[in-house]
Amino acid sequence: MTNETWGRVRQELIKAVGKNNYTTWIEPLEFRDLSDGVVTFTVPTSFIGNYVSQNFGDQIKFQLNMTGTEVKRIAFQVAANSPRRPAPAQHSEKPAMAETQHDLPGAPLDARYTFDSFVVGKPNELAHAASKRVAEGGPVTFNPLFLYGGVGLGKTHLMHAIAHELQAQKPALNVLYLSAEQFMYRFIQALRVNKMMDFKELFRSVDVLMVDDVQFIAGKDSTQEEFFHTFNALVSANKQIIISADRAPGEIKDLEDRIRSRLQCGLVVDLHPTDYELRLGILQSKVEQYRGQYPNVELRDGVLEFLAHRISKNVRVLEGALTRLFAFASLVGKPVTMELTQDCLADILRDSDRKVSVEEIQRKVSEHFNIRLSDMIGPKRVRNFARPRQIAMYLCKQLTSRSLPEIGRRFGGRDHTTVMHGVRKIEELITTDGQLADDLELLRRALEG
Ligand code: ADP
Numbered sequence: 001m002t003n004e005t006w007g008r009v010r011q012e013l014i015k016a017v018g019k020n021n022y023t024t025w026i027e028p029l030e031f032r033d034l035s036d037g038v039v040t041f042t043v044p045t046s047f048i049g050n051y052v053s054q055n056f057g058d059q060i061k062f063q064l065n066m067t068g069t070e071v072k073r074i075a076f077q078v079a080a081n082s083p084r085r086p087a088p089a090q091h092s093e094k095p096a097m098a099e100t101q102h103d104l105p106g107a108p109l110d111a112r113y114t115f116d117s118f119v120v121g122k123p124n125e126l127a128h129a130a131s132k133r134v135a136e137g138g139p140v141t142f143n144p145l146f147l148y149g150g151v152g153l154g155k156t157h158l159m160h161a162i163a164h165e166l167q168a169q170k171p172a173l174n175v176l177y178l179s180a181e182q183f184m185y186r187f188i189q190a191l192r193v194n195k196m197m198d199f200k201e202l203f204r205s206v207d208v209l210m211v212d213d214v215q216f217i218a219g220k221d222s223t224q225e226e227f228f229h230t231f232n233a234l235v236s237a238n239k240q241i242i243i244s245a246d247r248a249p250g251e252i253k254d255l256e257d258r259i260r261s262r263l264q265c266g267l268v269v270d271l272h273p274t275d276y277e278l279r280l281g282i283l284q285s286k287v288e289q290y291r292g293q294y295p296n297v298e299l300r301d302g303v304l305e306f307l308a309h310r311i312s313k314n315v316r317v318l319e320g321a322l323t324r325l326f327a328f329a330s331l332v333g334k335p336v337t338m339e340l341t342q343d344c345l346a347d348i349l350r351d352s353d354r355k356v357s358v359e360e361i362q363r364k365v366s367e368h369f370n371i372r373l374s375d376m377i378g379p380k381r382v383r384n385f386a387r388p389r390q391i392a393m394y395l396c397k398q399l400t401s402r403s404l405p406e407i408g409r410r411f412g413g414r415d416h417t418t419v420m421h422g423v424r425k426i427e428e429l430i431t432t433d434g435q436l437a438d439d440l441e442l443l444r445r446a447l448e449g
Pocket residue numbers: 113117118119120124149150151152153154155156157158282315316319
C-alpha cells in the first residue's frame with residue numbers, strides 16, 4: 001500500500017463517515033506502514049486511536065480491502081511528541097493546510113485531471129470550449145472566466161486541465177491554482193504573522209490565477225475585500241483569472257455587489273447536469289483507464305448502460321461506483337455482471353433511484369397482500385386493509401420524494417397526520433415484527449429492481 005492508496009481510501013471514507021467525522025477522526029491519521037496484513041497509522045493521541053478503532057475500524061479495513069490491499073488488522077501508534085505533520089493527501093479536496101506550512105504556492109494539481117481525460121458532451125461543451133481557449137494562454141479575451149455548476153460536474157477537473165496545459169505549453173507563465181478556502185487561509189495567516197506585503201506580492205506576481213469554489217468566501221468580509229483587491233490588481237495588469245463556484249455570481253448570497261459585478265463582467269458559463277450520453281461516455285473512458293489497473297476483470301454487456309441510466313446524480317458518484325465495481329470484481333475474481341453490479345452497488349443505486357411512483361407502490365403492495373387497489377385507497381379501516389395501506393405509505397415516504405400531504409392526497413385524500421402515523425407505526429413494527437420486515441424488504445426489492 002502506498003500513501004496514494006491511503007489518499008484514495010480517505011476520499012471514500014469522507015463519503016462513508018461524513019465530513020465532520022472525517023475531519024475530526026480520520027484526517028489526523030497518518031499512514032505508517034503495512035506488514036503481514038497489519039496497517040499501522042500514527043495518531044496524535046491514544047484517545048484518537050481508540051476512538052477510531054472502535055468506531056471506524058471496520059470501515060477503514062473494508063475500504064482498504066476494496067482497493068485490493070489485504071488488511072487483517074489496523075494498529076495505531078501514538079506520534080512521538082513532534083508536531084503533527086499532515087499526511088500527504090494526493091487527492092484530498094483541501095490539501096492546502098499541509099502545503100502552506102512548506103510555503104508552496106497553490107494547491108497540488110491532480111495529474112488525472114487533464115483535457116484528455118475530460119469527456120465532452122452537450123451539458124459541458126461551452127465550459128470545455130472556454131477552458132480550452134483560456135488554456136492556450138494567448139491574449140486575455142475574457143476576464144474572468146467564471147465556471148459554475150453543481151457538485152461533481154467537472155469544475156475542478158477543468159481548472160486543473162487548464163493549469164496542466166498552461167504549464168506544458170507556456171512553462172514561463174506563473175500559474176497559481178487554489179481553492180477559495182486556501183486563499184482565505186493564506187490571507188489570515190499572513191495577517192497573523194504580519195506578512196501582508198508578501199501575501200500581496202505573491203498574488204500580484206502571478207500570470208494566471210485560478211480560485212476554485214469561490215462561493216466559500218461569501219460572507220467572510222475581510223477575505224472578500226482582499227480578494228477584490230487582488231482581483232482588480234490582476235485584471236488591470238491584464239492577467240487571466242479563472243473562477244469557479246457552485247452557482248451563478250448573481251445567486252451567491254452575502255457576496256459584495258462590487259465583487260459580483262466584477263465576476264459577471266467576463267465570461268460566465270455553466271456546466272449543466274449530465275445527460276445519459278455524457279454519463280455513458282465518461283464510464284466508457286473510465287473503463288479504458290481501468291483496463292491497465294484491472295486487466296483480468298471482464299465487463300459484461302449492458303452494465304455501463306445500466307449505470308449511466310440509473311446513477312444520474314453527479315460524475316463523482318458515477319466514478320465511485322465504477323471504481324468500487326472493478327475493485328470488487330477483481331477481489332472476488334468474477335466478471336462484472338448485472339447481478340454483481342446490483343449487489344455491489346445496492347446502496348448507491350438505492351440512493352439515486354427515487355423514481356418509483358406512488359401508484360406503483362400502491363399496486364405492488366396490494367398485489368402482495370392480495371387486496372384490491374380500491375380497498376387500499378378507500379376508507380375502510382379494517383386491519384386487513386389498514387396495515388398494507390400503512391406499509392404502502394411508509395414505502396412512498398422512503399422511495400419517492402413526495403411530501404406527507406401529497407402522499408395523503410393519493411391515498412384517497414387522507415390527512416398528512418394519518419400518513420405520518422402510518423409511517424411511524426411501520427417504523428415501530430419493523431423492529432419487532434420479523435414477518436413484516438421481510439415483507440418490506442421483498443417489496444422494496446421488487447419496486448427497485
Ligand atoms: P466539481 O469541481 O464540479 O465538483 P470535479 O471536477 O471534482 O467536480 O469532478 C468530479 C469527478 O468527476 C472528478 O473525478 C472528475 O474527473 C470527474 N468528471 C467530471 N466531469 C467529467 C467529464 N466530463 N469527463 C471526465 N471526468 C469527469
